[in-house]
Amino acid sequence: MPPFVATLLAQGLGLLGNAVLNKGKEVIEEKLGVNIEELTQSPEGLQQLRQLEIDNEQFLLTNALENRKIDLDFYKVDAGDRNSARDMGTRTQESPYASWLAKNIVPILALIIVLGGGAGIIWSETESVRSALLVIVTGVVSYYFGTSMGATRTAAAVQTLGGQK
Numbered sequence: 001m002p003p004f005v006a007t008l009l010a011q012g013l014g015l016l017g018n019a020v021l022n023k024g025k026e027v028i029e030e031k032l033g034v035n036i037e038e039l040t041q042s043p044e045g046l047q048q049l050r051q052l053e054i055d056n057e058q059f060l061l062t063n064a065l066e067n068r069k070i071d072l073d074f075y076k077v078d079a080g081d082r083n084s085a086r087d088m089g090t091r092t093q094e095s096p097y098a099s100w101l102a103k104n105i106v107p108i109l110a111l112i113i114v115l116g117g118g119a120g121i122i123w124s125e126t127e128s129v130r131s132a133l134l135v136i137v138t139g140v141v142s143y144y145f146g147t148s149m150g151a152t153r154t155a156a157a158v159q160t161l162g163g164q165k
Contacts, residue, residue, distance in 0.1 A: 002025075003080070004036065004037040004040045005017050005020055005021060006039040007046075008020065008036075008040060008049070010094045011046050011049075011050075012026075012050075013046075013049055013050065013053055013058040015057065015061065015064060015086075016028070016036070016049060016052070016053045016060060017055055017058050018060075018063075018064060018067070019059075019064070020036060022063060022067050023063060025037070031056070031059065032052050034048070034052065034058060035048075036049065062097075082143070085143065086143070089106060092106075110140050110143070110144065113136065113137065113140050114137055114140055116135045116143065117134075117136050117137035117140075118137060120133045121133045121134055121137070
């Protein structure tokens, strides 16, 4: 996140900061007719940005709503994907024609991934490797025991932090 966006968010200009993150600095600057980064450098500039946020509240709220709709669509697809995988597993388990291997390969692979990933987390000296393994293990465990939006966000945050090191 660019430092000037962090300044916007810290100064209570969340609508403006999120719009810059989602639409891009150039698009928002063109709409508002100002250099946002320059205005974040002074108290007077921040005051001007507060006024611009108020004056353009409808545009900024519409932008925020569009992004929430995109997020919702993503979560619907993601949930459907998980449900489809779980449904396939259930049908395989219930099938009288499925072999022992077909019924047990997914749990065996999951166990190998969880045990191997756990060992890698413990023994790896690289933070980014540990973070990546944690995300993988969390995904496998979530498949079997369910997940929540909070757990998904936590896994994404861990993955992001792991990529920064």
